[in-house]
Amino acid sequence: MFLAQISDTHLLSLQENDPVAVKRADNLMRCIDTINQLPVAPQAVVHTGDMINFGPENDYGLACEILSQLKAPFFPTLGNRDSRPEFIKSFLLPKTISNENAFCQYRVVLKDFDVVAADTKSLTRNCGTSCPERIAQLQELLKQDCDKPVFVFLHHPPTRIEALKNPLQFDEIENARAFTDLFDRFDNIVRILCGHTHRSDIVQMGRHQASTLPSLATDVRLDQYPNTLVNEPIFQIHELHEDGHVTSMSHFAKARPEAALA
Numbered sequence: 001m002f003l004a005q006i007s008d009t010h011l012l013s014l015q016e017n018d019p020v021a022v023k024r025a026d027n028l029m030r031c032i033d034t035i036n037q038l039p040v041a042p043q044a045v046v047h048t049g050d051m052i053n054f055g056p057e058n059d060y061g062l063a064c065e066i067l068s069q070l071k072a073p074f075f076p077t078l079g080n081r082d083s084r085p086e087f088i089k090s091f092l093l094p095k096t097i098s099n100e101n102a103f104c105q106y107r108v109v110l111k112d113f114d115v116v117a118a119d120t121k122s123l124t125r126n127c128g129t130s131c132p133e134r135i136a137q138l139q140e141l142l143k144q145d146c147d148k149p150v151f152v153f154l155h156h157p158p159t160r161i162e163a164l165k166n167p168l169q170f171d172e173i174e175n176a177r178a179f180t181d182l183f184d185r186f187d188n189i190v191r192i193l194c195g196h197t198h199r200s201d202i203v204q205m206g207r208h209q210a211s212t213l214p215s216l217a218t219d220v221r222l223d224q225y226p227n228t229l230v231n232e233p234i235f236q237i238h239e240l241h242e243d244g245h246v247t248s249m250s251h252f253a254k255a256r257p258e259a260a261l262a
């Protein structure tokens with residue numbers, strides 16, 4: 001009973017043959033290869049945002065091409081670097097969201113747990129935000145089944161991460177609290193999975209635990225690693241146990257047997 005989480009791939013266009021772009025794409029391919037080869041397949045793979053650095057030279061084509069190799073069901077939410085309409089068009093329409101300007105929020109029913117995507121994107125700032133509309137929509141998604149275990153996944157952690165230079169990555173504390181207060185009303189939430197911080201942390205968030213993981217883009221990762229591991233991409237596996245608690249492990253993605261990109 002587990003799922004895999006990847007985050008902050010920050011993919012760039014490969015057109016310029018930029019070594020950073022090549023490395024970021026290779027990191028994602030290595031993760032997908034490794035996840036595909038796990039002895040037991042995860043019930044889902046979630047991506048907690050900043051799929052790409054959105055811009056005129058950079059769209060979701062490369063991400064879609066690489067992610068099409070993943071065997072497990074894939075569910076993303078968007079980060080501050082993503083474009084909401086382009087993201088929804090590329091990944092979610094028409095499966096779960098019918099309007100490309102809608103919030104990137106949805107629920108997926110899986111065998112042993114559900115996953116619920118939440119949207120923390122602000123249109124004006126890089127930090128997270130909230131509004132009554134998205135909180136109300138999220139509440140309806142969570143109310144669909146209050147007994148089954150649920151992993152919520154979103155980009156910006158709606159709580160303070162003291163290890164960060166700016167511990168609160170939200171525009172207003174009230175907007176972060178809107179998420180915390182909502183999640184506190186649901187006993188069946190087993191973990192809040194976040195991205196954005198580019199480092200690994202696990203913190204208490206109201207009555208639940210929230211965790212973050214290193215960015216897959218190793219050149220912008222914030223954790224400290226020995227020299228031999230500094231360029232090795234990381235994803236996490238979250239295992240849900242029978243008693244409802246969740247344990248998390250970071251995995252280094254295996255090297256690919258040959259140069260992945262021509």
Ligand SMILES: [Fe+2]
Pocket residue numbers: 008010049050079081196198215
């Ligand atoms: Fe990021």
